[in-house]
Amino acid sequence: MSDCNGRDDESHSTVRNVVFVVLDTARAKSVDTQLMPTLTGLAADGTAFENAFATAPWTLPSHASVFTGTYPSEHGTHGGHTYLDDDLRTLPEAFADAGFETIGVSNNTWITEEFGFDRGFDDLRKGWQYIQSDADMGAVVRGEDLREKLAATRTRLFDGNPLVNAANVLYSELLQPAGDDGADRATDWIADWLVGRDDERPFFLFCNLIEPHVxxxxxxxYAERFLPEGTSYEDATAIRQDPRAYDCEDYDLTDREFAMLRGLYRAELAYVDHQLGQLRAALEAAGEWEDTLFVVCGDHGEHVGEHGFFGHQYNLYDTLLHVPLVAHGGPFTDGGRRHDLVQLLDLPATLLETAGIDDPDLREQWSSRSLHPASSDDARDAIFAEYVAPQPSIDRLEARFGEIPERVRAFDRRLRAVRTAEYKYVRGDDGFERLHDVRTDPLERTDISDDEPQRVRALRRRLEERFEPLETTDAPEEGASADADVEMRAGTKERLADLGYL
Structure with missing residues (x-):
């Protein structure tokens, strides 16, 4: 039974609020107690899901799956269609209609109103801005020298309110903490909001912290704690970080340089873990911690030299799909470590059941299964992932670099993966396929598809039972229609390029 706000009177829930934190680009293989004591402490007191997987290897489609409970080919949000369609029901909408105050803080440019992620939020803030504005002054911040900064200021200052734009530049140039990409400001703002709110409604709070991202x-x-011995901070931070240029062989990285980059990546995880602790402290200070379901996950992982890749595009290795997932509060307190296969798209069913909400519209569209300990949903015997369209497209790579390597040209394909507790099978619409025994080959180094044709056929059938055959499905071409790909603002393009997406 549900009341007028959609909350379940007979629910086994004991939480009032829900806080959902995404650590952007956090991969499961890099999480340990030394590196992330806050997250591992939450896991020790709550529930750790050791086998949690994203549905896609990058931010936009992964977040769309979490917000809608659907796979990328179902929600249709990917490199060739960069907008979350209006006819999809979202998790924030379900909480809003159930009577919750809904607040979002995003530090990733993809997760904004520009790409359809604001639906259901009372307020969705851009964490990289000192004063909220549609104008993005990131081009000024990214200027290599004073001349570039001044030129960008002249170009952008009067795009909207010049006083607001000037304040955002001053914050980014002079006031933002060194080495911080918005997490410190986000947690400070949330702490102030918690103390100052006089709303009697429960709240749903979403926060994306982007520090582990390029x-x-x-x-x-933080860097000096994790860099290889004999490496200086100056040497490490001087290394070029341009994943798409690396893919296209525009420059090379040595093993030593990748080791330094991995040290920087680990330091980012350690820093964002500290900010996670600040967020918990803010909830405790506001007296909300004991009544809150607190969920933390990575939206996808990262390659820092593994499999010959840098960044998180063009493939479906577990380095990109296996993510940390921890829940604390209510039925997840003292829940131990769970080893069953779960997907990030299981979070909508989980969060709503734990909060005592039934949302028929969201339930009707989703492929989500609740992870609540008392749930009647069946456990998964397999997880699935998709890479619908290259991001950036091969055309964009050619426009930037001219001739690109054949290795990269081969990435112009659609990929799907199915993973059981024993095997992982990846198939492309160009006939590409790989099979791995993940028990004996967890790093996915040895393709055994030629040795196991019967298992390949069985797992291929699993993919086709879950989705339509790859050969009959065409990913939308970039710019194929007016609504296929959002025409991004110039500032947004620059910020996404800075993150390695364009």
């Missing part, structure tokens, strides 16, 4: 530029004191 460019890795952690505060010096």
């Amino acid at each position: 460019e890795y530029d952690p505060p010096r004191e």
